[in-house]
Every structure is written in structure tokens, then in C-alpha cells.
Amino acid sequence: MTEVKPGDTVRINYAGRLTDGTSFDTSEGREPLQFTLGEGQVIPGLEAHVAGMAPGEKSTVTIPSDQAYGPHRAEAIQTLERTKVPAGLDIEVGTQLQAKTADGTMMPIRVVELDEATVKVDANHPLAGKDLIFDVELVEIVKAA
Missing domain, CATH: 2.40.10.330 (Thrombin, subunit H)
Structure with a gap:
């Protein structure tokens, strides 16, 4: 089975929430999010989590603030x-x-x-200093590296 690796362009469905359960973003009702691994287009923790996933795979990940939007300064x-x-x-x-x-x-x-x-x-990002939880589904690998 093909797994995502750096340089691949992927499409994911996702739902993001805070540790208290508050939803902050979702791809529901929109096209899946498309990005290329290794280009810094999404937060580091989400990119690292998607690496190694296979198309159709679903998972949940908790991303600490230092791998998301950083500390609140x-x-x-x-x-x-x-x-x-x-x-x-x-x-x-x-x-x-x-x-x-x-x-x-x-x-x-x-x-x-x-x-x-x-x-x-x-000037802090509104999610700075917060750990984030994402439900992720790898929809497809659009272009392999």
C-alpha cells in the first residue's frame, strides 16, 4: 500500500478542535485540503502526522502547541x-x-x-499556546514525489 512521504501532494479531510472540545475548523462542506509535505503549508504537527498515512486511512492526533502555532507570547x-x-x-x-x-x-x-x-x-495567532486535536482522513495522494 502506498504511504505518504515528503514531497507528495495530498488531499485530506479534517476536523480540528481544542482539548476542551471546541471546534475551530473543518473541511466539512468544502473541498479537501490540499498541500505538499515538506513545504510548510500546514502546521508542522499535522504534516508529520500525515506522513506515512495511506489513502482512505483515518486517524486522530493531538498536536502540542509547539508543533502547531507556537507558544502564546x-x-x-x-x-x-x-x-x-x-x-x-x-x-x-x-x-x-x-x-x-x-x-x-x-x-x-x-x-x-x-x-x-x-x-x-x-499579534499572536488566535490558536497560539493551545494544543490541537485533529481527526484526519487521507483522501488521496494527488502527486507522488
Whole structure:
């Protein structure tokens, strides 16, 4: 039986949940997720789990945060003066914004607190610091390496 190896392009169905059972993502109702092993297109723990699976195989894996979106970093939370936010921008807790880093790349940030004078933003991925559970089905190997 053919097993997935680095360089293969695969398609999987999946359902992701937190350790408390809260669902955060699923491929249900969509096309299966397609990616190539070894190209960093999905979190490392999921990629490692799919390696060695055979088409039609189903399994469940718990991926620790360090193999998912990494630890929650306190230094990624910053409080900005309200004057640093573009005037006329309608923001509230949960608003997604883009910030330019020192090297010019754009980084997603989320408003987590605000008042008249300040806006607190968080650059952590919403799933940072969380262990994730995935139910995975390898649908097919689209292209073998």
C-alpha cells in the first residue's frame, strides 16, 4: 500500500478542535485540503502526522502547541496610543488589523482591548499556546514525489 512521504501532494479531510472540545475548523462542506509535505503549508504537527498515512486511512492526533502555532507570547501584545490608529477607522474588540513590521512585512493583529486613549493589540495567532486535536482522513495522494 502506498504511504505518504515528503514531497507528495495530498488531499485530506479534517476536523480540528481544542482539548476542551471546541471546534475551530473543518473541511466539512468544502473541498479537501490540499498541500505538499515538506513545504510548510500546514502546521508542522499535522504534516508529520500525515506522513506515512495511506489513502482512505483515518486517524486522530493531538498536536502540542509547539508543533502547531507556537507558544502564546506576552511580548506580542502591545498597547498603542489611540493616535497611532488611522483616524476614521471603526475599531472594536475583535477587529482584525494589519501592522507593518520593522522589515516592512505585513502582520495580522487583533484588537483585544480599547478605551478613549489606547488600543491594545495582540499579534499572536488566535490558536497560539493551545494544543490541537485533529481527526484526519487521507483522501488521496494527488502527486507522488
